[in-house]
Amino acid sequence: MSQTLERSERTAAGENPVKRRQILSGAQKVFVSMGFDAASMDDVVRAAGVSKSTLYVYFRSKEELFTALIAEERERYMNEVIGILADPSRPAETLRIYGIKLATKMSSTEVVRAQRTVISVVERMPELGASFYESGPKRAIGLLSSYFDAAVAVGTLAMEDTELAAKQFVELASAGILRCRLFGYETNGPLPAEIERNVDSAVKLFMAGYGPKP
Known part of the structure; x- marks a missing residue:
């Protein structure tokens, strides 16, 4: 025994x-x-x-190792995002907090390096690229889309296609930041003030298009 x-x-x-x-x-x-x-x-x-x-x-395989490394950090990030996207009654304030976190994360050295790695091997390992996208960007868009669904339901946002709106906000929040880092034009991440300026403009533009209609 x-x-x-x-x-x-x-x-x-x-x-x-x-x-x-x-x-x-x-x-x-x-x-x-x-x-x-x-x-x-x-x-x-x-x-x-x-x-x-x-x-x-x-x-x-080293592909499994790479995926596991990304998954660990990604889960921490997604859990934080879920906590941020909790109040549909104040979308402008919520999107500002979320946008700053998103742009900061996307322009970080770790994420930029991971994206470069995936891009470099995706033609011969398309399954790795698909997995990276589904568990990262696609999942994040789904969380934001669900938040927009809730905001539309309470009348604080007005849009017909919440998934498209989620994709648009992600692009707006990271506009002019991600690609400069991805292609090595900017070797250092943007300053917090730069990210805040970018996101504030993104939120203003987004709310002008999708804010509640009178």
Whole structure:
């Protein structure tokens, strides 16, 4: 009976959170220093300080590692967004808070680097690009669209296509910011004042088009 208890308390293969974090930390260092294409699973083994057999218990490929790294940070961000998009009675104030967070995140070094990586491999690994889009931008648009649905229902916004409106606001909030970072024209992220100015203009324009009609 004691042996059965010991087995039940033992962490199942591939489920030790400390070991998983150790591997992901090693993979992050490798991807940052070498780039996704140049990196190999052997490089991750060395950086993480684990055996190759242990690595493959947790992740079968570097694509899985890359996806897992993005997913962890993305979940934290999405949970924060859900908290922001909670009050449909004050869309202008809510969109300002959301827009600043969105533009700050999209122009961050980590996100810019991840987007560059996906773009560089999407022609030969379209499934990676599709997964990146569905779990990130598409999901974010869905959350914002749902918020607009709620705002339309209480009369604080007026629009027929909330999904289109969500896509438009994302573009407005990041206008002139994301592409400069993505293509290396701006090597440093924008200052908070620049982001606020951008988002304030986006909210003003958006509310002029979709604010409640008299």
